[in-house]
Amino acid sequence: MFAGSRFCPRCGAEATREQVDDGVTLSCPRCDEPLQGLKLGATTVHECGACGGLWMAPDALQRLCDAREEHAGVVATLAAHAPTATASPDTVRYIPCPRCRKLMNRVNFAHSSGVVMDVCKTDGVWLDRGELQRIVDFVEHGGLETAREHEKEQLADERRRLDAARAASAASAASLSDLQSAAIGARLRTTADTPVERLFQDALGLFLRP
Ligand SMILES: [Zn+2]
Ligand SMILES: [Zn+2]
Numbered sequence: 001m002f003a004g005s006r007f008c009p010r011c012g013a014e015a016t017r018e019q020v021d022d023g024v025t026l027s028c029p030r031c032d033e034p035l036q037g038l039k040l041g042a043t044t045v046h047e048c049g050a051c052g053g054l055w056m057a058p059d060a061l062q063r064l065c066d067a068r069e070e071h072a073g074v075v076a077t078l079a080a081h082a083p084t085a086t087a088s089p090d091t092v093r094y095i096p097c098p099r100c101r102k103l104m105n106r107v108n109f110a111h112s113s114g115v116v117m118d119v120c121k122t123d124g125v126w127l128d129r130g131e132l133q134r135i136v137d138f139v140e141h142g143g144l145e146t147a148r149e150h151e152k153e154q155l156a157d158e159r160r161r162l163d164a165a166r167a168a169s170a171a172s173a174a175s176l177s178d179l180q181s182a183a184i185g186a187r188l189r190t191t192a193d194t195p196v197e198r199l200f201q202d203a204l205g206l207f208l209r210p
Contacts, residue, residue, distance in 0.1 A: 017077055020044055026098040028053060029118070029126060031085050035098065040077055041070030046098075052083035052129030055098055061125050064132070065139050075133055083129055099123040110147040113138040159184050 020037035027034050028048035035046035035055055043063050045056040056064075064074065094103040097120035104118040104126060115134045118126040127135070138144075162181050 017080055026055065029055075029095040029098050029104075030128070033085075038077075040064060040074045041067050043067070047081075048083075049081075050083060050085040052078075052081065054127045054129075054132055055124060056127075057124045058119075061127075061135075065135065065144070068140070071136050071140060075136060078133060094118075095126065097123050098126070109135055110138065110144055112147050112150065113143055155184055 018039040020039055022037045022044060024037060024046060025034065026046060028051060030053055031048060031050050033048050033050040035048055037044055038047040038054075041064070043056070043060050045054050045060055045064075047054050064070070092106075094106070095118055096102065097104050100120060100123055102120065104120045106116050107119045109115040109117055113135065115127075115131050115138065117131065159181065162184065166178075166181065
């Protein structure tokens with residue numbers, strides 16, 4: 001989509017770019033430019049006008065994933081802006097959190113998406129240009145549900161292995177196995193009937209697991 005056109009020629013969604021000044025003063029962890037508040041659907045994120053990277057709170061990313069009716073509009077809005085600088089996200093480099101300046105963790109969204117986010121456990125998530133579009137694409141194609149199924153299978157495998165090990169092991173090892181088995185059982189139960197949101201947080205790898 002060309003900058004300045006109002007509708008995405010691919011999906012027809014209107015590209016509205018509503019910038020907001022919410023008093024947040026942060027700068028881009030890649031190119032140091034000031035970040036600008038930007039409405040994506042009903043969610044406010046912070047964008048670097050130069051490299052097109054996005055900073056958002058973890059719950060903002062979750063809302064964006066959940067709001068499937070907004071996805072076409074979000075993609076169109078992001079496409080309607082041409083960045084002036086290219087951050088070189090191909091290079092593996094740890095970048096500082098825009099808020100607390102500590103180096104962020106690199107986390108594969110939902111373990112399996114291949115989108116490597118930069119995450120500060122305390123403050124939020126940094127996505128380089130194009131990564132939010134890839135996450136939206138992953139969610140649209142059922143990636144979260146697939147990841148949940150995969151996780152359930154892995155947990156079930158883990159439990160079978162533990163059960164087998166316990167059956168074969170001496171009594172001295174049993175108490176540890178009991179604990180592990182109970183922990184895995186609890187995770188299995190929650191995974192079995194939790195909504196995708198819960199997996200999403202879990203898959204973010206940070207906000208539920210100690
Ligand atoms: Zn930037
Ligand atoms: Zn931080």
